[in-house]
Amino acid sequence: MKKLCFLIPDGTLKPTTLFGVIEVFEKANIYATENGKEPFYEIILAGVQAKQIFHNSMLSIITDSIQSIKAPDLIFIPPIEEIAAKPVGETQVLLEWMVDQYHSGTEIASLCTGAFLLAYTGLLKDKDCATHWRAESLFIKMFPDTKLLVDKIMTDKKGIYTAGGASSSLNLALYIVEKHHGRDTALFCAKLLEIDIERNSQSQFILFEGQKNHADDGIREIQEFIEKNVEEKLSVDFLAEKFSISRRSLVRRFKKATNNPPIEYIQRVKIEVAKRCLESGKKTINEIMYAVGYNDVKAFREVFKKIAGLTPIEYRAKYSSYEMEDNM
Structure with missing residues (x-):
């Protein structure tokens, strides 16, 4: 025993x-x-x-x-x-x-x-x-x-x-x-x-909350920009140029402040918005994909599953009260 x-x-x-x-x-x-x-x-x-x-x-x-x-x-x-x-x-x-x-x-x-x-x-x-x-x-x-x-x-x-x-x-x-x-x-x-x-x-239960509890005001400003422009195709190079910071410094400071590399943070913000749309909206998955800045079905599906633990169609079936016809 x-x-x-x-x-x-x-x-x-x-x-x-x-x-x-x-x-x-x-x-x-x-x-x-x-x-x-x-x-x-x-x-x-x-x-x-x-x-x-x-x-x-x-x-x-x-x-x-x-x-x-x-x-x-x-x-x-x-x-x-x-x-x-x-x-x-x-x-x-x-x-x-x-x-x-x-x-x-x-x-x-x-x-x-x-x-x-x-x-x-x-x-x-x-x-x-x-x-x-x-x-x-x-x-x-x-x-x-x-x-x-x-x-x-x-x-x-x-x-x-x-x-x-x-x-x-x-x-x-x-x-x-x-x-x-x-x-x-x-x-x-x-x-x-x-x-x-x-x-x-x-993963499917995680509510991404932005990780802003840090002292780097410059990185927080970039986080807020990412969250307000979720429909754009954002890249690390674009953010570095827009906020007048070297790419290397941006990656280093972002990881230190948020525990995420900037590209992963961008993905997580976009997928969090997509999850909310799947839970409560009547848009198709394709419409949601475009709304969060993706136009490649395969790429969106792969990133969504990596972060949420389910495919978009599986997530909608599990967490939404709406019945939609999608093929992702």
């Missing part, structure tokens, strides 16, 4: 994600017992005693002390609200304990914004990781020595797992169940909880 330790740090938790992931492993235990086996997992809550307001009442979580947990197989860090606050007190003790456990062979998984606490341990240095897409800019600013893959819903590297948003945490749990006990067990859990087991990207 594998011992799963769900860490409860000090502060405000996001309990729905925490309990949702726990339920996946509980369903794996049901699959085991229904097939004449011992339960696969022992589930433990450890760390700080938690009390918080939840659905107009008080939610209390009674935890075991970390000192009583002997050799857990896997530690989970749940999502937290205070993602910018450096851990202190009891939470810092928990992080030091996690580092010791990891070096003794325990695996560690972060769920959603739990990646911030995991990054504070130093264990994510130079490793791929995922967190919620909306926390991308803050995470990169706080932990530049990590390799944040914002489009991924999960990562698995040298005993460190990370998951993107809340539902991505369920996919990570299914992934771990399959890794431990096979596809049949994971499918049982997925069907029982109605989880899309094949989902592997959070």
Whole structure:
């Protein structure tokens, strides 16, 4: 039986994600017992005693002390609200304990914004990781020595797992169940909880918000120009000439300020506008393509899928209430 330790740090938790992931492993235990086996997992809550307001009442979580947990197989860090606050007190003790456990062979998984606490341990240095897409800019600013893959819903590297948003945490749990006990067990859990087991990207859920929280006023002016001229065929050379800046300096400053090269930023702005049109408008995909400055169907489709994770027709079918006849 594998011992799963769900860490409860000090502060405000996001309990729905925490309990949702726990339920996946509980369903794996049901699959085991229904097939004449011992339960696969022992589930433990450890760390700080938690009390918080939840659905107009008080939610209390009674935890075991970390000192009583002997050799857990896997530690989970749940999502937290205070993602910018450096851990202190009891939470810092928990992080030091996690580092010791990891070096003794325990695996560690972060769920959603739990990646911030995991990054504070130093264990994510130079490793791929995922967190919620909306926390991308803050995470990169706080932990530049990590390799944040914002489009991924999960990562698995040298005993460190990370998951993107809340539902991505369920996919990570299914992934771990399959890794431990096979596809049949994971499918049982997925069907029982109605989880899309094949989902592997959070690109389609990302709302591109412009990344203007930086100190470079000149780059912010260029960003605003891009966003106001989405129908134009913009290039890096054109922007450099218009704003009287060398191409090399523009690329360097733009990447430093926004974490995106300018050409990628231009693409993301255009695709964000296209996504909004697909969700709420009655234009055909060809009309939308021209409206965001593309005239090559193949190029538009490829860029859209790279950024949104779906083709335009797939995106419209999934997120729009309008029925249109398109062939992209």
